[in-house]
Amino acid sequence: MWRVVSRPLTGTHRMQRTWSDGRPTSAITAQIAKANDRLTSFERLEIYNRMYWFRVLDSLYDDCPGLRGVLGDRKFMRLAEAYLVKYPSRSFTLRNLPSRLAKFIREEPQFTHPHTALCLDLAHFEWARVEVFDTAARPLFTVDDLLDADPAKLRLNLQPYLQLLQLDYPVDDYVLEVKKREAELLRGDASNAPSELRSSVTVRLARPRPARTFVAVHRMAGTIYFKRLDPAAYKILTAIRAGKTLEQALSVGVPRAKQPRADWAAKIQGWFANWMELGWFCRAE
Amino acid sequence: MPANKFNGYTDYGVGIGLRIPHYDHILSQKPTVDWFEIISENFLVDGGRPLDVLDQILAQYRVVQHGVALYFGSAEAPNRDHLRRVKKLIARTKTPWLSDHLCWGSVDGTYSHDLLPMPYTHAAARRTAEKIRQIRDFLEVPIAVENVSSYTEFHVSEMTEWEFLSAVVELADCGILLDVNNIYVSSKNQTFNPYDYLDQIPHHRVAQMHIAGHTKFEKYLLDTHDHAPPDPVWKLYAHAIRQCGVTATLLEWDDKIPTFDEVHNEALKAHEFIDQAREAKIPAPRETVRARAR
Structure with a gap:
């Protein structure tokens, strides 16, 4: 059956x-x-x-407003159906349905041609939104946690829910614009029977042009936010996430240039102050 | 039987499903509600808004967990990760009992996310009961299985749906979440008398009841939960509580969800029938064995 x-x-x-x-x-x-x-x-x-x-299909439709915007409803549904035939749900929750969509797009580019690179970015970005929404948060790191810390060996920890993305397209702005045009559709698994496919809300905007973009997807008080990052800030954060000491992370992020170090010090201090305010640092597990 | 071992000896009254469009109203207005039923799978996450909201609800209300993906009737072993997460959620909600459906929905680790009907065979009843026992032993909470709406019948079936339900719950020694709307929908789709169904299940095992609305298509009824319960469902409900005793009752409304007050007021209509049943002073149902073990 x-x-x-x-x-x-x-x-x-x-x-x-x-x-x-x-x-x-x-x-x-x-x-x-x-x-x-x-x-x-x-x-x-x-x-x-x-x-x-x-x-x-309804579940994927809700989770992928950006992909729908780029492909249009008909082409998106073809992609979604082919994806679910190759990668049907392996999870007890529909929340995880888009988890392998980026992998599928890479393997089967004919469904997204000629916008495969853009669609790959969108699949990564839209999955990051799902992850950020309900991944764990750990107790916040405070200045007190610095007491007795050896600056040369200090390692910071990022909140598990924080997603750091390096993208080839500014899909954060694009998705925001698409969602602004659509009524927010809310997730809900329930035991009723769907009687039809949801009538589509087609939002067609100009596709974004390629532009290397670094984005943090994070949350505050249950709401998801996107924050653009300076390339150096992105490098520092990804190095911290990879377990580098703070000293190593800074050396990865700050380019070896002739620019006066004072500029960098002020810039980095500002970044860290902001990241602390946003609650991105947490205590070690 | 308001309180029994299948619902943790509780008497919860009339509740409604906790749904996202009502979050703001509930958290800001704090309406009086006997209890909320949550869909377990919506909260099997590690953090974020779902758990934040749930914790605020738990601080004010009684909550019962209702699942949609344990799939007691699937042939495969229970998903351990799923069960571990459900158990963690039970520790959070302190649910006095846990319900899920008498259906299958997964094959070799692939999930349908639907409540698929079972073949009513003795072998399936034994296998399903064994799985319910395994899950209950792991979760350490009473389990109630819900009858689902069905749209088909299988050639291999060896008994009626109510005989199958009785066999499973007696072999598993578990409770029943009696969905009155589902009985009505199935009775129209399969052409049986829904009162026969209600009369022939082990009444003392009913831990909870569901009421809901459905959609009428030209040739069948679909269990859409997008309307108020129609009169025939309320009449069945009145009969059910006379047979089984007044028990925890929940209105499901999952699509085209109206305001909180509209849903809650609809649920509270159950009191009319509950009062009638109480006035009738019908004795609590006796323990009965409906199915013959094979």
């Missing part, structure tokens, strides 16, 4: 009439289910076939 339920629908959202081996699907369904006085076995199992696809 699972093969019947998970088989992709037709373009008009109906169960396919022909089975993969050429037999009529009705011959397969008749072996599994009984007909009644109103519905054939095909029609009865089609209810489940449609509900499965409506639910998983």
Whole structure:
């Protein structure tokens, strides 16, 4: 029955009439289910076939406003269906449904051509939003935690939910703009049956032009925020996340230039003060 | 039977499902509500807004966990990561009982995220009961299994749905979350008398009831939870509490969700039938064995 339920629908959202081996699907369904006085076995199992696809496609639709914006609804649905055929859900929660979407886009670029690089950035960025929303937060690091610390060996820790992204496109601004145009759709797993695909809200904006972009996706009071980072700041933060000492992280981030060090000191001090205010540093586990 | 071993000897009254569109209203207005049911899987996360909101709710209200993905009827072993997370959530919510559905929904680690109907066979009943026992032993909380709406019948089935439900809960020695709307929907789709269903289950095992609305299509009913319960569902509910005793009751409204007050007022209509049942002073149901072990 699972093969019947998970088989992709037709373009008009109906169960396919022909089975993969050429037999009529009705011959397969008749072996599994009984007909009644109103519905054939095909029609009865089609209810489940449609509900499965409506639910998983709706979930991805909610999670990927940026990808939808770039591809348009029809092309996005083709991508989503092909993705779910190759990588059906392996998690008890729909929250994890987009976790392998970037991998799929890399493996199957024909679904996103000619915007594959942009779509890859969007898949990474939109998955980061999911992760930031409900990943753990640890107790905040405070100035008191610096007491007795050896500056040469000091290692800082970043909040587990903080996501640091290096992107080829400014997709943070793009997604914000798309979401501004759409009504915010809220996630909710419940036990009811979807009766149809949600009617689409097509938001088409000019696609962003390539521009190397460094972004932190973080949260405050339960709300997700995006913060642009200076390339050096990004390098420092990723080095801290990789477990480098503060001294090593700074040496990775600050370019060996002839610029006066005083400028860098003020800049770095400002970054760290800001990151502390945002609660990005936490105590070690 | 308001309080029994299947609902942790509690008498919770009439509750509603905790849903995102009502968060702000509940947290700011703090309305009086007997209890909230949460979808466990929405809170099996490590942090962020879901747990922040839940903790605020727990500070004010009683909460019961209702799952949608334990899949008691799936052939595979329980997902250990899933169970560990559910157990951690139980420690947080102190839910007196936990419910999930009598259905399958996963195959070899692939999840459908749907509540798929089971073949009503003796072998499936035994296997499902064994899985419920394993899960209960791990979670250490009473379990109630919910009958689902169904849209099909299998050739291999050997018994009716109510016989299957009875067999499973008796073999597992667990409770029933009796979804009255689901019985109504299935009775129309499968053409059986819903009162026969209600009369022939082990009433003393009913730990909780669900009421909800559905959508009527030309040839079948769909369990959409996007309406108030229609009259036939309320009538069935009235019959159910006369048979099973007044027990924790919850209104499910999961789509096209109206205001908090509208949902809550609809749920409170249950009191009309609860009062009638109490006035009738019907004795608590006796322990009965409905299914024959095979």
